[in-house]
Amino acid sequence: MGSTSDLPVMRKAADFLEQMEVPFEMHALSAHRTPRAVDDFASHAHERGVEVIIAAAGMAAALPGVIAALTPVPVIGVPIASTLDGVDALLSIVQMPPGIPTATVGINGALNAAVLAVRILSLSDKLLTSRYALYCASLSAKVTKADRELAEISDYKFKTND
Numbered sequence: 001m002g003s004t005s006d007l008p009v010m011r012k013a014a015d016f017l018e019q020m021e022v023p024f025e026m027h028a029l030s031a032h033r034t035p036r037a038v039d040d041f042a043s044h045a046h047e048r049g050v051e052v053i054i055a056a057a058g059m060a061a062a063l064p065g066v067i068a069a070l071t072p073v074p075v076i077g078v079p080i081a082s083t084l085d086g087v088d089a090l091l092s093i094v095q096m097p098p099g100i101p102t103a104t105v106g107i108n109g110a111l112n113a114a115v116l117a118v119r120i121l122s123l124s125d126k127l128l129t130s131r132y133a134l135y136c137a138s139l140s141a142k143v144t145k146a147d148r149e150l151a152e153i154s155d156y157k158f159k160t161n162d
Helices: 004-019 035-044 063-070 084-094 110-122 126-151
Strands: 053-058 075-080
Touching (some): 004 053, 004 110, 053 063, 063 075, 063 084, 075 110
C-alpha cells in the first residue's frame, strides 16, 4: 500500500486472504517517496515466489502502475479514496499504457482485489479452489436467507410475496 493510512481499506483484503489461507506480505511502499524500495520489491517479487500483487494507492496512485512496469507478476490495483473521492486514483490506475496492464477494482475495493487474486491463484491450487467454492456458496446462502427474511416482512398493506 502507498502508506499505512491505506490499512483500514486494505485490511479487508488481508482478512479475506487469511480466511482463504493464502500466505501474503504487507508493505508500505510509495512510488514517489521510496522509489528504490518499490523497484527492489517489484523487480524481485517473482523470484520470491509472489504470484499476484495487490497494490493500493490514493491521489496520483502511481504505485500499481510502477509495480506493473517492473514485474512479470499480475498486479491488481486498488484506488483509495483520499482526494476527489478516489476518482483521481481510479483513473490513474486504470489508464495504464499498452503493454503495462494493471487490473483495477473499484474505489476502496480491497475485498474484490483479494477475491480476484484468489481466483487467479486457484487456477493452479485445487485446495484453494475448494476453499473459494465454499466462500461462493456462503455468498449465495446469505442472499437466499435475506430473501426469505424479506418475504416475512408484513408491515406493508400492498406487499405481496409472489
